[in-house]
Amino acid sequence: MSRTDTTSPEQPARKADVILQAMALARTFQMGDAKIDVLKHVDLALKAGEFVAIEGRSGSGKSTLLHIMGALDTCDSGAVLFDGENISTMPGRQRNRLRNQSFGFIFQFYYLLPELNVLENTLLAPMVGHGVGDFLAKRGELRRRAAELLAQLGLSHRLKHRPGHLSGGERQRVAIARALMNRPRILFADEPTGNLDGETGRQIMDVLEKLHREQNQTIVMVTHDRGLAREADRVLVLRNGVLASAES
């Protein structure tokens, strides 16, 4: 399934295909007196419909890179372009809108709201994106979409259950449903199987692959698991703050 990256990450991709582009990203963390350069000079071009895996050891900065690309964090220098627009310099409101409408996130620890049931957690993204009146007007349609997504993920019998009553795999599938609710252009997955056993992790990967295959979903996944990374179209390795292709 996986294929080796044939273009260098530094090579600029053809503009028409590129959906997201990271250019010379740098990020330093201050830990007491020490400065740690997590990202030194990272370039990356992501094409629409691509499934890219970023592999790296724990603490290599791959999650930081994902957060910066997903407008959850900012870089010290460099730029991230989404559809040609620099998201690093966007005002907060625009970045919020981007996270709500164009990006979807899946995290290692699922991050569901414990007070909400499965259906409500899934509806959270459209709830954030709509005002009260707008949401109530579209409630039926949105609930139908959430129920369909959850059914596709095998959770139709769990709609009214709260996260505390679900297994790890089920929680992650709810998180995937939530991430997909607003039909994101890019799905960011941060160690999506990191907290699951092998079998359940496999099921989650199957869901992501199916999304990519059947719906041409653009996915950026970071993982420390080389085996999982190989399931992506393209594998990049983050080492010493620099991104390189898997074979370099």
Next chain:
Amino acid sequence: MYKLHLILKYLRKRRIAWWALAAVTLCTTMVLVVISVMSGWMSMFRTAYHGLEGDITVSRVSVSGFPHYQEMLDDIRRLDGVDAAMPVIKTYGLINVWGQLQDGVQVEGVGLAQANKIGNLVQGLQDQEPYLRDKLATLADPADKAAMQKAIDDFPSFDKPRSDDWYRAHMPHADTRKVNVANWPGIILGYAIIGLQREKGGAIERPSFDLNGVWVHLTPLVPSSGSMPDLSNLPVQGFWLVNVSRTGVYQVDSKTAYVDFELLQKLLQMDPQPYTQDGQQKLTSARANQIRINIKPGADLLKMAGKVQEVVDAARNRYEDMQTQLDPVKVETWEQRQGSFLNAVEHEKVLLLFLFGIISLVAVFLIFCIFYMIVAEKTRDIGILKSIGASSGGVAMIFLGYGLVIGIVGGGLGLLFGFLVVHNINGIHEWLGRTFHIVVWDPKTYLFDTIPNQISAENAIWIVSIAVVSSVLGAILPAMRAARLQPVESLRWE
């Protein structure tokens, strides 16, 4: 949409918020109960004391009173804006009730027909006309019936409602001393003097015996106009109890006896007394201790007091015996007369408000701490919300809205509990006394025999509004902290 949804979810699912809710409810209840009782007490105090002596009084401290009251009374009644005016004699005396109770009391000589228009003495009498009519229907003896009918016709009065024979029968041994008890006049006693209790609903209890058969011996303190008091010739007068009164002021109801004005005037030798001047027999002017005045609705109290003062000044200029150097006749509004006490209570109210200000601060701080804990506990949720596009303002609004809802629900519950407590406060107090022997409201201390149980709508609105504002204030800093959190920091929160 998510803000409203999460506020309601957090309120229902987060037990810690219930503590904040309980704190707001308790504080609101407590402040409402105390302010209502305090304000009610002030209001009762003002109403009762206003009712005791009318709007304006002309008086001297001395029990010997002042002369020429009738001339002043006539002038005062002619003043535009005066509704009614009456003379009163106030003195002290010893009473012996039924040979079972001896006590020192304040004795007031009043004309009950005039008192009907001034003060609340007549309204507070236990036996009102309908009761007397019912009693009339139960009487068989024609002489008794005639006496009762006269008492009804003359009501309010000191008329005895029974026949002479009935009274003689109630004091058989009096004949042996050649005392005609049937001639004894009527007297009204404060209900607490003879140990009657107030029943639920405020009415005075009716004892098993007939109160009309109770005799009272009164020894009033006769003021001496000479240089030496004459203590050897104190008059003792017998009376029959014709009614009991309740003004609502315990100190008055436990220490005041009322008799007819003219009778007391004679007993105290304050009626015109003969004297010789330049070989001619003359009469002194009759004396009274007070003139009580009620003004017409809408008339300005202070202006009317000024006009009454002019009348008194004119009398002082006209009559030499009014020109005393000590203890001159004073004109006071009822507020001026109770000024020292009213001011003390007002100051106490300010102190109370200050104390409640501190309590409110404690409530705000409590809400702040609880919300700070909630925000700390919900830090990761804040990260999740921000990761799916929630704005900082939106996150802040969740916690501010949460505080607002807690304030509204807590304030509302506090209002409900406060209303229930205040409305039933006398019942609760009686139950505490009966069950645990706890007496919080001693009428000897607080003047009134009932705890005020009315909530003012204005006070309630203010207190609930302050509870809501306090809740929002307590949530502001935690909400700002939540808003400032970066999504990645929040997601990594341990």
